[in-house]
Amino acid sequence: MVVVTSQEMRELEKCAIEKFEMTEEILMERAGISTVQAIWNEYGSLSEKNFVVICGPGNNGGDGYVIARDILNYTEAVRVITLGEPKTEVSKINRNRFLKHGGIIYKYEELGLEKTIEMISSADIVIDAIFGTGLKREITDESIANLIEAINIYSNCVVSVDIPSGIDTDTGEILGSAVQATMTVTFGFPKPGHLLFPGRDLIGKLKIAKIGIPSQTFLSESFKRFLITGENLKKPLRPRWAHKKSFGEVIIIGGSKQYIGAPVLSALAAQKTGAGMVKIIGPSEVCDIALSYDPSLICYRMDSVSKDFVSSVVKNCSENSVIVVGPGWGQDNFDEKINILSFIITEIQNPVIIDADALNILSSNVDILKQKEITKSILLTPHPGEFSRITKLSTKEVKGNYTLAERFSEEYQVITVLKDATTIVTDGNTTFFNISGNTSLAKAGSGDILSGIIGSLISQHLDPLEAVKTSVYIFGIAGEMIQAEGFNSSYDVISKLPEAFSKI
Numbered sequence: 045m046v047v048v049t050s051q052e053m054r055e056l057e058k059c060a061i062e063k064f065e066m067t068e069e070i071l072m073e074r075a076g077i078s079t080v081q082a083i084w085n086e087y088g089s090l091s092e093k094n095f096v097v098i099c100g101p102g103n104n105g106g107d108g109y110v111i112a113r114d115i116l117n118y119t120e121a122v123r124v125i126t127l128g129e130p131k132t133e134v135s136k137i138n139r140n141r142f143l144k145h146g147g148i149i150y151k152y153e154e155l156g157l158e159k160t161i162e163m164i165s166s167a168d169i170v171i172d173a174i175f176g177t178g179l180k181r182e183i184t185d186e187s188i189a190n191l192i193e194a195i196n197i198y199s200n201c202v203v204s205v206d207i208p209s210g211i212d213t214d215t216g217e218i219l220g221s222a223v224q225a226t227m228t229v230t231f232g233f234p235k236p237g238h239l240l241f242p243g244r245d246l247i248g249k250l251k252i253a254k255i256g257i258p259s260q261t262f263l264s265e266s267f268k269r270f271l272i273t274g275e276n277l278k279k280p281l282r283p284r285w286a287h288k289k290s291f292g293e294v295i296i297i298g299g300s301k302q303y304i305g306a307p308v309l310s311a312l313a314a315q316k317t318g319a320g321m322v323k324i325i326g327p328s329e330v331c332d333i334a335l336s337y338d339p340s341l342i343c344y345r346m347d348s349v350s351k352d353f354v355s356s357v358v359k360n361c362s363e364n365s366v367i368v369v370g371p372g373w374g375q376d377n378f379d380e381k382i383n384i385l386s387f388i389i390t391e392i393q394n395p396v397i398i399d400a401d402a403l404n405i406l407s408s409n410v411d412i413l414k415q416k417e418i419t420k421s422i423l424l425t426p427h428p429g430e431f432s433r434i435t436k437l438s439t440k441e442v443k444g445n446y447t448l449a450e451r452f453s454e455e456y457q458v459i460t461v462l463k464d465a466t467t468i469v470t471d472g473n474t475t476f477f478n479i480s481g482n483t484s485l486a487k488a489g490s491g492d493i494l495s496g497i498i499g500s501l502i503s504q505h506l507d508p509l510e511a512v513k514t515s516v517y518i519f520g521i522a523g524e525m526i527q528a529e530g531f532n533s534s535y536d537v538i539s540k541l542p543e544a545f546s547k548i
């Protein structure tokens with residue numbers, strides 16, 4: 045599903061008007077009517093309910109006037125509270141139409157907070173049409189902040205038009221204060237602010253309404269960001285004649301005296317998601333534990349970290365081999381680990397997934413990535429802390445920062461998988477948001493499992509970007525299958541992977 049920013053939405057609106065003979069009025073009319081339809085579909089007949097619609101000064105408020113007028117067709121119990129004179133022509137037109145239809149408008153300024161609270165608390169449904177995609181700066185006006193707080197405290201049910209007022213459409217950040225919606229009806233396409241936290245927490249149920257922006261087929265070339273859904277995800281082919289080498293192998297380099305389990309989790313996840321052969325290069329302790337979990341693993345005991353040892357195992361691996369480096373690796377023997385990283389980045393052709401401590405080690409010299417051959421696939425799977433070390437920015441600056449991930453991927457020609465409650469996947473040209481999963485995955489070991497799944501799907505000949513999309517989605521679904529959310533260790537999620545996989 046396509047995801048668009050506020051700027052792209054404005055461009056689409058402009059294109060619909062200039063090239064497809066739509067008008068602002070038609071789009072606003074459809075936005076309003078489709079919101080009323082969504083309310084009906086969700087909450088049933090409107091005639092027995094009473095509504096308060098709160099309209100801001102821009103076109104989001106304009107949608108609010110259309111909604112209020114349309115509700116008049118079902119009930120007279122609809123009142124508008126306005127924050128002031130509409131500032132756009134099309135909003136003015138719709139404010140006047142509402143009045144002509146017998147609508148009542150109260151000015152928030154004159155009503156005061158106390159009376160506003162009375163109206164809000166007596167309404168069955170409050171419609172939040174204060175700000176939409178046009179909000180770009182902090183809400184500093186205290187009276188608006190008080191109104192938003194009153195909505196959050198006193199309303200029974202809040203439907204936000206396009207996006208809860210106060211959320212930055214492009215980042216999901218709260219600009220001072222924001223409405224907590226029960227349902228949000230957005231127009232045309234979801235926006236990043238619906239998918240990234242904290243915005244994702246405030247939207248309630250998200251409905252996407254078509255308002256007459258021409259279908260994707262006319263415009264598809266310009267889209268570059270998407271929400272991952274269960275549809276159209278790629279799965280490896282498993283022909284009946286296949287043998288173990290048909291599915292390639294995953295070679296995991298990781299583990300240390302301190303972190304014994306991490307590469308084992310990666311290896312088991314790779315096994316459970318179809319890899320033909322899974323190998324571990326790590327200390328004896330890691331190998332012993334790994335084999336006790338699954339005797340079909342192949343282990344290479346590397347008790348002192350050595351590039352030559354890694355090279356001897358990896359040099360002659362088949363072209364279907366994928367290397368995962370980093371789970372549980374630790375940062376001791378730093379220089380030799382840099383040598384190993386440099387070797388697998390620059391001297392072998394196979395795809396490489398750089399995870400966990402390998403990312404921390406890489407952050408000392410990210411430019412090694414620039415020495416890779418142009419066709420070689422390198423995937424980085426950082427969480428915000430690791431990405432902050434790589435980019436030398438604060439964790440706050442990198443969290444949810446899809447444009448930063450895009451620029452990074454483009455500069456270094458890698459796929460970046462920025463793991464978080466909403467995961468961002470990008471190769472610099474195309475970006476995907478993944479929202480499957482829950483806090484059952486907010487556990488130590490989750491990242492190791494994900495890198496194992498990604499390695500496994502690439503080894504089964506999926507294109508690396510497709511492999512990541514499928515991996516992050518099914519990993520999320522596996523997390524959702526844990527019966528009591530969070531009552532699990534990350535190890536438990538591995539056993540859910542085959543069933544999660546069968547759902548796509």
Ligand SMILES: NC(=O)C1=CN([C@@H]2O[C@H](COP(=O)(O)OP(=O)(O)OC[C@H]3O[C@@H](n4cnc5c(N)ncnc54)[C@H](OP(=O)(O)O)[C@@H]3O)[C@@H](O)[C@H]2O)[C@H](O)CC1
Binds near residue numbers: 071131181207255
């Ligand atoms: N894009 C489409 O296809 C359609 C969009 N529709 C609806 O329109 C809004 C976007 O409308 P827009 O007028 O661009 O913006 P808003 O209504 O969200 O807000 C702009 C007004 O709010 C004022 N503002 C902005 N920030 C603040 C703030 N922090 N404090 C106080 N006031 C603020 C702003 O004032 P300025 O001084 O900056 O001018 C504006 O007055 C979209 O979300 C949809 O709901 C359509 O109707 C259908 C087509």
Ligand SMILES: [K+]
Binds near residue numbers: 173204206208209
């Ligand atoms: K809104």
